[in-house]
Amino acid sequence: MANMECVLAPHDAGARWPWFVGLAVERFEKWCTALKPSHTEQGLASILPPLDVLMVWHAYLLNPGCYAEDGIRVKALEGLQQAGEDLAAALGHGLSESISADPSNTRIHNWVEMTSTPFDPFQSAEHLMSRDILCPKCSTTVQAPYMTVEGTGYLQPGFSLTCTRKTCQFTITPETIRTPTNGFDQRRGQVIKRVILRALSLHLSESPLSEAARFDSVMTSADYNMDAVRQMLTVSMNDGKFIDRIMSAYVDDKIFSVELIGAVLRQGSFVTKMHNFQWTRPAFFDKFEEQIALHHIIARYHAFMELMSSSPGTFLVPTLDIDLAWHTHQLMARQSLGRGAPETLVSGFS
Ligand SMILES: [Zn+2]
Structure with missing residues (x-):
């Protein structure tokens, strides 16, 4: 195990697990967006990620509706969809043996090639110090440290970062960060809207604003706050569950519509119960x-x-x-x- 002293890990033992899971989610994102359907031709055992990343994949799979829809909606997840089918087929047919075995050179090589980070999560923690995020206001790329001594890092509850563009200097927080708008979603939204309007036999003139200008006007009136966007949706749609489902795809800057750190942490209590029953014991x-x-x-x-x-x-x-x-x-x-x-x-x- 690598020396943890040089890693800016939380001193508080209670905050260390969420921090570790946070880094695992970062590693999962790197891996699954680099994974192409062609990689799966090598066989699942050669492309299985490290255990911390498998843990995140598992929690994601336990949200099958979001997982399946993200797979259709987000092109970068094509490889993951294919690998997920192989994973399901391997359940009870050699998966536990592949996971328990020491990782093969091919498996480690594939991981490093796809993610440019070490296979071992603790060694990897020494490399993973920040992530690039887009300013929600001006779309400038800003480097967000995962941890800061002030507690304002991307993986800390008090996340806050000022946009580096001199003319912007917007404060990026968990409330204002969002998934960069996905062109596929916009087109799909337009189709749904057109179908609804046609069904209502309304003869509304097309908005004079371009798509980009309309987007800017919505975000400016919400002051780039995603809770405010949610409130605006509530005015025209009164189905809270439906709104939550839509908004879940945009509440952070990741492509997944499941908040994976929370999903892993919740799954942990179920696994602890299974472990206490000894149901996870081999054989x-x-x-x-x-x-x-x-x-x-x-x-x-x-x-x-x-x-x-x-x-x-x-x-x-x-x-x-x-x-x-x-x-x-x-x-x-x-x-x-x-x-x-x-x-x-x-x-x-x-
Ligand atoms: Zn900015």
Whole structure:
């Protein structure tokens, strides 16, 4: 393990885990945006990322609706989509062996080539000091340190950075940072709007503003604050859940519509419970009589799904064994599409 002294890591033990997860998300982003569908031809074992990055991928996969939609919406995630299918197919067919084995030279080489950072997360922490972000106001690229002694780093709760462009000097904070607008989303938004207007038989004249000017006018009136943009949406759309779903794609400067640091941290408490039960111990369910327990779990999961779909609007909390079956099914969501993918069975279980 690398010497941690030279890394600007939080001194507070409680802040170290979120910091480590934050860097893992940075590493995941580097890897998955560099991953091309052609890389997957080498086989999953050769392109598997390090364990910290797998942890982030796993948490992302546990949001199958967002994961699948991001894959369609964001071209840079094409390779990840392909690799995700290979990952699902490897569940129970050699994946745990590949993860437990010492990484092969090919696997390390592929990782370093794609991300230009060391395979070991602690060595990598010495290299990962900042990320380039776009000023939400003037689109200048600004270097944001991950950690600062003042607590204003990108991975710290008090994140704050002043745009370096002299004529701008906008204060970039978690409230104002956003995903740079995606052309595909804009086109899709236009299509949806046109369809709605046609259905309403409205004869509205086209806005005199160009697309860029209209975007500027919205952001200026919201003072570049994404909470204010959300408020503006609330005026014309009263479905809060729907607005949250749309806004989730833009609340930070990453391409994912899931806030992955929070997703990993939440997943941690579930894994701790599984670990305390010893269900994560190797070979825990290997004996035939122990596998009967798994068959029971799957039957209980099916019964729970039926209960959920027959009682919409009822708040039902699954037991941990049912939750485990749900998590496993989510990882195979794409495989099971059309054959009862979790989110097509029920809408309230997440
Ligand atoms: Zn600026």
